[in-house]
Amino acid sequence: MNELLAGIRQRLEGDRVLWGIALVLTLASLVTVYSAISTLAYKADGNSAKFLFKQAGLLAAGWGVMFGVHRIHFKYFGKLANVLFALAIAALIFTFLFGTDINDARRWMKIPFLGITFQTSDFAKLALVLWVARQLQVRGPVLEDFWKGLMPILGGIGLVCALILPSDFSTAAMLAAICVTMLFVGGLPWKHMFRIAGMGGVLILSLYGIGKAAPEALPRFGTWASRMESFVGFATGQDGGAQSAEDYQIELAQIAIHRGGLFPSGPASGTSRNFLPHPYSDMIFAFIVEEWGAILGGLGLVLLYLALLFRASRTAIKCESVFGRNLVLGLGLMIAVQALVNMGVSVRLFPTTGQPLPLVSYGGTSLLFTCLSIGMMLAVSRIVQNGDSGTPHAAGANTLA
Numbered sequence: 001m002n003e004l005l006a007g008i009r010q011r012l013e014g015d016r017v018l019w020g021i022a023l024v025l026t027l028a029s030l031v032t033v034y035s036a037i038s039t040l041a042y043k044a045d046g047n048s049a050k051f052l053f054k055q056a057g058l059l060a061a062g063w064g065v066m067f068g069v070h071r072i073h074f075k076y077f078g079k080l081a082n083v084l085f086a087l088a089i090a091a092l093i094f095t096f097l098f099g100t101d102i103n104d105a106r107r108w109m110k111i112p113f114l115g116i117t118f119q120t121s122d123f124a125k126l127a128l129v130l131w132v133a134r135q136l137q138v139r140g141p142v143l144e145d146f147w148k149g150l151m152p153i154l155g156g157i158g159l160v161c162a163l164i165l166p167s168d169f170s171t172a173a174m175l176a177a178i179c180v181t182m183l184f185v186g187g188l189p190w191k192h193m194f195r196i197a198g199m200g201g202v203l204i205l206s207l208y209g210i211g212k213a214a215p216e217a218l219p220r221f222g223t224w225a226s227r228m229e230s231f232v233g234f235a236t237g238q239d240g241g242a243q244s245a246e247d248y249q250i251e252l253a254q255i256a257i258h259r260g261g262l263f264p265s266g267p268a269s270g271t272s273r274n275f276l277p278h279p280y281s282d283m284i285f286a287f288i289v290e291e292w293g294a295i296l297g298g299l300g301l302v303l304l305y306l307a308l309l310f311r312a313s314r315t316a317i318k319c320e321s322v323f324g325r326n327l328v329l330g331l332g333l334m335i336a337v338q339a340l341v342n343m344g345v346s347v348r349l350f351p352t353t354g355q356p357l358p359l360v361s362y363g364g365t366s367l368l369f370t371c372l373s374i375g376m377m378l379a380v381s382r383i384v385q386n387g388d389s390g391t392p393h394a395a396g397a398n399t400l401a
Contacts, residue, residue, distance in 0.1 A: 014070055014378035014385065018311050021304050022066065022374055025359040026059050028288070028301075033362045035268045036280040036287050055362055062359075062371030069375030070382060077376060078323045081127075081134035085156065088127035091120040092163035099167075118365040121164045121171050126369055128160045129334055132179050133326035136186040140322060144189055153183065154196070170341070170353035176200070178337055182330045186322075249277050253286035253346040260290040260297065267291055280362040282354055286346040302343065305358075309336035315381045328380040331373045335359075 012019050030052070037051040095109045099120070108117040135153045142149035157179045165172040180196055256272035256279075270290040273279045279287040288297040312332025319325040335358045342357045344350040356363055358370045 012067070012070075014380075014382035015311050015315060018308065018374065018378060018381065021308050021311075022063075022359065022371075024304060026063070029059060029360045029362075029367075030056060031267050032284060032288055032291070032360065033280050035270065035291065036273050036284065037362065038273055051362070058364055058367050062368050065368060066371045066375040066378065069372060070378035072379055074324050074327060074376065074379045074383060075321075077130060077327065077379070078134050078137070081130040084127040085131040085160075088120070088124040088160065089163065092124055092160065095120045096163060096166065121168055122365045122369040124160050124164060125171070125175055125334060126331075126373055128157065128175060128179060129182070129330040130327065131156060132182050133323050133330055136182065136326045137322040140187065143183075143187055144192075146192060146195070150183070150188065150192055168354075170355060174337060174341060174353075174355070175334075178330065178333050181333060182326055185329060186326055249283070249352060250345065250348055252276050253283050254348065256283075256286040256290040257294070257298070257346065260293050262294050264292040264296050265290075281356055282342070282352075282361070283346060284357050284361050285343045288360075289346075298343075301357075301360075302340075305336045305339040308332060311381075312336075312377055315377070315384055318384045319380060324380045324383065328377050331377050335370060335373060 033055045034048065034052045038048050091109060099109050109120050132153060135156070136143070139149045139153065157176060161172040161176045164175065180193075180200075183196075184193055252272070252275060256270070256276055259272065260270075268291075270279075270287055272287055272290050276283050276287060278284075285298075285301065288301065291297065292300070309332045312328050316325045316329040316332075319328065338355050339358050341350055341353055342355045342361075345352055345355075356366045359367060359374075361367070
């Protein structure tokens with residue numbers, strides 16, 4: 001047994017703490033999804049074990065992806081950045097024009113002959129972070145030049161976010177914020193940050209004005225406005241006083257959190273699965289707190305994702321490659337921010353967004369792309385720990401080896 005464990009530790013290179021965080025989140029996903037999925041199973045065929053095996057299979061596939069990717073030198077990710085960026089744009093355009101409508105949103109693309117649907121925005125998020133990290137390396141020396149250094153990057157970010165926006169405002173906004181944070185950490189001057197903030201404010205006000213004046217131009221504007229207005233306390237029902245659906249969902253989540261108390265009551269003890277919308281995906285944090293308490297389930301999850309971001313930052317500080325540094329930080333931000341937004345919705349810190357909890361929520365493409373992202377982070381940390389600068393052939397400052 002000791003030899004087996006030693007062999008596993010030897011093959012799992014990179015940040016061991018990051019491996020541990022991924023393992024704990026995986027186990028939490030299996031236990032929680034199996035406990036929360038009973039209502040979905042009842043609506044299907046009553047076989048909750050089927051959903052458990054599906055989630056276990058997805059997690060096993062995700063770990064396979066994570067292990068395979070972490071063995072690759074991260075310089076090759078940079079060489080693929082432009083190609084993946086172009087593919088992401090093509091996939092988003094195809095989804096916008098011909099995608100599958102699910103829950104009044106055209107976010108999914110069906111793979112021909114396989115009958116599998118996947119959310120193209122999950123691929124686009126990863127591709128955009130890769131591309132921005134690559135652009136920060138290439139355009140770093142001229143980043144202070146607004147038109148030559150910054151605008152080409154902002155153009156790429158704006159294009160991807162604009163293609164995601166019609167069907168998923170929260171993902172587009174979150175992705176834009178993450179990319180702007182990458183630019184700031186990558187050395188963008190404050191004067192350009194103020195310009196971006198001004199441009200963002202004008203854009204949001206313009207979208208709101210267009211949505212109010214011509215709702216048909218933004219088909220999902222009603223949903224966005226309802227969530228925002230409900231969050232700030234301005235929403236009312238059709239009769240002038242009814243509670244909005246989004247507000248009602250958050251109240252149910254808060255009831256589940258209140259029932260959880262401080263200390264864990266154990267798996268399968270939660271009853272909110274019977275009334276909480278999507279306790280296995282969007283509202284899984286509230287369900288975890290109900291079964292595992294505010295200290296272990298609530299604070300414990302928050303600390304895990306913050307620890308993931310801390311380890312990403314630690315790796316970025318030690319990485320000598322500009323691309324590797326920005327890549328690991330961007331991916332860490334993407335996972336941690338999405339997790340904090342998901343958890344923040346349940347406690348009314350953010351309006352309802354529909355963001356899954358990374359590596360925990362029940363689902364397919366989001367889980368697999370999260371594992372791919374963690375694998376890339378581990379690839380950077382593996383090279384850093386091995387003492388490789390990431391530019392083994394003494395490439396120039398603006399190129400990858």
